[in-house]
Amino acid sequence: MTRIYLSAPHLGDNEEKYVREAFATNWVSTVGPNIEAFERAFSERVGGLPCVALSSGTAAIHLGLKLLGVGAGDDVLCSTLTFAASANPIVYQGARPVFVDSDRASWNVDPDLVAETLEARARAGKLPKALIVVHLYGQSADLDRLEAACERFDVPILEDAAEALGTHYRGEQVGQRAPLGVFSFNGNKIITTSGGGMLVTRDRAWAEKARYWATQARQPVAWYEHEDVGFNYRMSNVLAGIGRGQLEVLEERVAARRANAFRYRDAFADCPGIELMPQAPYGRHTNWLSVFLLDEAAFGASRDELLAALAAEEIEGRPVWKPLHAQPVFASAERVGGAVAEDLFARGICLPSSSNMTSREQERVIDVVRRVARTRTSSAGASERSWTASAT
Numbered sequence: 001m002t003r004i005y006l007s008a009p010h011l012g013d014n015e016e017k018y019v020r021e022a023f024a025t026n027w028v029s030t031v032g033p034n035i036e037a038f039e040r041a042f043s044e045r046v047g048g049l050p051c052v053a054l055s056s057g058t059a060a061i062h063l064g065l066k067l068l069g070v071g072a073g074d075d076v077l078c079s080t081l082t083f084a085a086s087a088n089p090i091v092y093q094g095a096r097p098v099f100v101d102s103d104r105a106s107w108n109v110d111p112d113l114v115a116e117t118l119e120a121r122a123r124a125g126k127l128p129k130a131l132i133v134v135h136l137y138g139q140s141a142d143l144d145r146l147e148a149a150c151e152r153f154d155v156p157i158l159e160d161a162a163e164a165l166g167t168h169y170r171g172e173q174v175g176q177r178a179p180l181g182v183f184s185f186n187g188n189k190i191i192t193t194s195g196g197g198m199l200v201t202r203d204r205a206w207a208e209k210a211r212y213w214a215t216q217a218r219q220p221v222a223w224y225e226h227e228d229v230g231f232n233y234r235m236s237n238v239l240a241g242i243g244r245g246q247l248e249v250l251e252e253r254v255a256a257r258r259a260n261a262f263r264y265r266d267a268f269a270d271c272p273g274i275e276l277m278p279q280a281p282y283g284r285h286t287n288w289l290s291v292f293l294l295d296e297a298a299f300g301a302s303r304d305e306l307l308a309a310l311a312a313e314e315i316e317g318r319p320v321w322k323p324l325h326a327q328p329v330f331a332s333a334e335r336v337g338g339a340v341a342e343d344l345f346a347r348g349i350c351l352p353s354s355s356n357m358t359s360r361e362q363e364r365v366i367d368v369v370r371r372v373a374r375t376r377t378s379s380a381g382a383s384e385r386s387w388t389a390s391a392t
């Protein structure tokens, strides 16, 4: 029985060619034609904005916060339902995260809560330095409403689009409306460079500054001269070669991920208590991960029981992100609400979502989910559902 992974890398035809070019020309470090070409190709996807290729999405968030002037003692609002990497750079900068709850419509940060928080903080003279908006699992947050709230108080937005390459908001790739956008090419993301990130900015001078900080903040003189503390955050030209090839097949990857999610949804249509996460009407949800919400009573099993049944069949599932306000490391952080994110964490499950998952593999996953649903329903004495016929 081969193991089915949650989200595996999926290479195309040209990645190796670009990597070979890096070897053949000896551009194997953090300068070279692949980096330039990758940044140029990426820029075309974000309205021609300047792009800086970095060693990780986390590094991109860090430099983004630095560009926004986030420093010691500042507060930064951040979605609570996300990966820790969204908020860790706030702490790197000596600032304090303030975690804001999700809405049910998109699972992303709730625009009404953001507006209320900003109003209250403006009255108290404690406006945050920035808002980090996460586009979770490939679904765009409601940027119009978030921007409207933030513009009133001049609070800049950083879009954490690490999970949202290929995601659209009102027909446009996310990550380009706010002053700063961040993408990740970690191994589990929709495309990968093995590890890497991209910082997108509306400001050419900011892109130059980020590039300077990312390469140890060296002054342009013969000796090593430093006026600022720098970082070693630049992407390697070898890995940028992988990125060039991956970007060429992005649309196919998006189509495959969406097809996975909708195939699951259709296969579970007659199972009560299991529902695909919302697909907000204002955008294109890539369904980077196929995420479902369980209603234990209706479904007949808990999220953890379903995870255990999948694991027994060598299938990797995962709970939804544990909210950051509930993480021990952020125990002392301020929070705004949190009950929605906690509920999504308690009942949400990520199913295998790789773009190279075969239909036979997906059927294995579907069979386990349906078996768990059916077994529990039957043993509870509820009405039998004829599922075997529709499963083929």
Ligand SMILES: *Cc1c(COP(=O)(O)O)cnc(C)c1O
Pocket (backbone or CB within 6 Å): 055, 056, 057, 058, 059, 082, 083, 085, 086, 134, 160, 162, 163, 183, 184, 185, 186, 195, 196, 197
């Ligand atoms: C993956 C991820 C990051 C971090 O990206 P890395 O490239 O792994 O550093 C940040 N935010 C979110 C929401 C992510 O999913």
